[in-house]
Amino acid sequence: MGIASHGGLDDRRLVRARALTLAWLAGAVVTSVLMPGVGVIREPRPTWIVLGSIGTLCFAVTQAGVLYGAVAPGGVRGRPGWTAAFVIATGLSIALVGPVAAGSWQSWAWIGAAVVGTLPVLLRPRWVVVAAAAVCVIGAAVASLTGGQARQALVIVAVIGAGLAVVNVSVLWLWRVIADAQAGREAIAALAVSEERLRFAREVHDILGHTLTVIALKAELLERRTSAARPAPPDAAGGTDGVRDSSEAAEIRRLAASALEEMRAAVAGSRYVELADEIDALRRVLEASGVRCTVRVEGDPAGRRLATLAPIAREAVTNVLRHSRASWCEIALMTVDRRTVLMVRNDGAAHGATHRDSASGGLAGVRERLREAGGVLTIIQDDDTFELRAELGGAA
Known part of the structure; x- marks a missing residue:
């Protein structure tokens, strides 16, 4: 409220x-x-x-x-x-x-x-x-x-x-x-909501997913032990209890497995942010900060695969605002040799703090995300201009 x-x-x-x-x-x-x-x-x-x-x-x-x-x-x-x-x-x-x-x-x-x-x-x-x-x-x-x-x-x-x-x-x-x-306030708020949504999805997946997995494994183990401990025929009293216990353990295992799948399906939709929405929010943040921003997008930037580039674009723009005195910034999403390329380029690199590739924890995280997705990060600095290029295999 x-x-x-x-x-x-x-x-x-x-x-x-x-x-x-x-x-x-x-x-x-x-x-x-x-x-x-x-x-x-x-x-x-x-x-x-x-x-x-x-x-x-x-x-x-x-x-x-x-x-x-x-x-x-x-x-x-x-x-x-x-x-x-x-x-x-x-x-x-x-x-x-x-x-x-x-x-x-x-x-x-x-x-x-x-x-x-x-x-x-x-x-x-x-x-x-x-x-x-x-x-x-x-x-x-x-x-x-x-x-x-x-x-x-x-x-x-x-x-x-x-x-x-x-x-x-x-x-x-x-x-x-x-x-x-x-x-700028609206764009920052939108980015904060996206970041919180991703954080919450990660925590739910890591904590609740782990717990449900353990429950499923325990139920499976109980089912096996119950079946092994009660080998009597079904018409015997003890055998009937053993079958009932085994059936209950199997039901627990099925419910846990079903809950785990439902949780993963629900979290999957929250674990990524559409690249188009992210680029638009970043453009508004840059312009609100006095940086003239040009956006070029080839094709449709929707889909989970291209959503891998959303946090990379965010980190690149964060570097522009923190480590340069940029007056302009260009964000482009294009296809080069059947590879999807996200390019973020700006001026003012020579007048602000240098984008140190080796020392930047943010850029190290970008490299790791791209490596996991089968991509590669390229840094180009030419006097006053700084360029970050993130490439993913396959056409957009």
Whole structure:
């Protein structure tokens, strides 16, 4: 009950943090409406009042969709429709809002500032500067063509846009830190549950299995002794007792053997963790720790045979977090020459504690697990890059 309530508390905190982030980002959308709206109010021509209002509202709606997508599951890249709509609305706003209040108010310059403030949400950092420079040029050109001051428009687009970008990036960065921390807690909890399940299965198998085996052997021995000690015919009184005792001992032996088989069948399903689930949990742990993680899986990673690689993947990722200063990590499951290969590769090996193969008890355990499964472990370190390859015979 305590764990469940703690998880619920974390979920409520995450919901509140997301609501606060959205409320903060809503301020940027409001700015996209209010400042160009001043130009609409100053515009004396009814036609341009209507067109300017349409252009401003379309831009604000699509900007809101993009910013909302940034804090939704999957991020902006998971909602390409909003991104396309935002680009189209921005292009239309040049024609619809640019001429509004021409010469008296920089209507489109404020739209341009909102565009610059939204660019970090859509683009990678190296493209943000290029796109922002293009928007600044467009803002100056619109002001010149509509009788406004190009320098003033350039200042609004560049300075106000940069300020909005800093605010948006800061808020989204804080949100992602909170979301990653929550995802990391969930992934660590899932790994802990898997580890406890494996430990419990091992103990049940070792302790209870041993006890049931002893009971079965004792019952078999009692059955033999009873049969040997009571050789009298069945119609004799003592012989009847001997047959009954032998039958009871045989029944005890059968029950113990049946219980042992049922216990082994029940434990067998708990003694392995699906490799796909383990890799997904490890990816979330790495990303929550600030390590960019790429996963490549060929084929179906299900089955008990491939589950042998699950604890090996866990140990490899543990080494990445403990013994390196990794900024990225790649986890791949592939088939090479009809052998299944699990590869975990990361950078930062030269700046952190070295992955000492001979001294690492964890890697020694990995070698032992692979040896028992007929596999082999290979360690490759090239300056700053460390690679662990675990191979199992036969295709996946």
